[in-house]
Amino acid sequence: MKVAIGCDHGGYNLKMSVIEYLKKIDVEVIDFGTDNDKDSVDYPEFAKEVCKRVVDKDVDFGILVCGTGIGMSIAANKIDGIRCAVLSDTFSARMTKMHNDANVISLGERVLGKGLAIDIVKAYMSVEFEGGRHQNRIEKVMELEHK
Ligand code: RB5
Numbered sequence: 646m647k648v649a650i651g652c653d654h655g656g657y658n659l660k661m662s663v664i665e666y667l668k669k670i671d672v673e674v675i676d677f678g679t680d681n682d683k684d685s686v687d688y689p690e691f692a693k694e695v696c697k698r699v700v701d702k703d704v705d706f707g708i709l710v711c712g713t714g715i716g717m718s719i720a721a722n723k724i725d726g727i728r729c730a731v732l733s734d735t736f737s738a739r740m741t742k743m744h745n746d747a748n749v750i751s752l753g754e755r756v757l758g759k760g761l762a763i764d765i766v767k768a769y770m771s772v773e774f775e776g777g778r779h780q781n782r783i784e785k786v787m788e789l790e791h792k
Contacts, residue, residue, distance in 0.1 A: 649698040649707045651677040651691035656710030658682055659754035659762055666763045692720035699748050700726040707749040714753035721749050725790050738768035746774040746783055
């Protein structure tokens with residue numbers, strides 16, 4: 646399992662906690678920055694780097710972290726091939742993989758505690774896309790990129 650991860654200054658500390666957890670369970674993590682919580686940076690730049698690796702299939706999925714998770718998800722969902730969900734609960738984490746085949750998840754450091762954030766990552770990783778009726782819906786969603 647290989648994951649691309651990125652954050653802005655608002656998500657740096659939570660990103661480091663998520664990386665620590667992923668490494669502990671032997672997931673390979675490619676970290677695209679940023680590398681501290683002091684210098685103000687622009688989240689779309691980090692979303693772009695992580696999403697490129699997801700679209701190119703260099704990684705199994707992507708994780709983005711900013712203050713709320715919202716800016717990162719808005720940026721990510723502008724990129725062809727990306728289905729990014731902002732997550733604040735474990736039910737949605739499972740459902741977005743099973744039904745939406747989300748290939749990027751976005752977390753908010755100013756919204757979530759470390760324990761919940763890691764549970765969300767675990768929940769997302771614990772299930773698979775169900776396909777079937779959801780495949781057709783996803784194809785319709787992805788068609789919207791080209792309209
Ligand atoms: C940065 O202050 C903050 O705006 C950013 O991390 C994020 O929450 C944007 O959606």
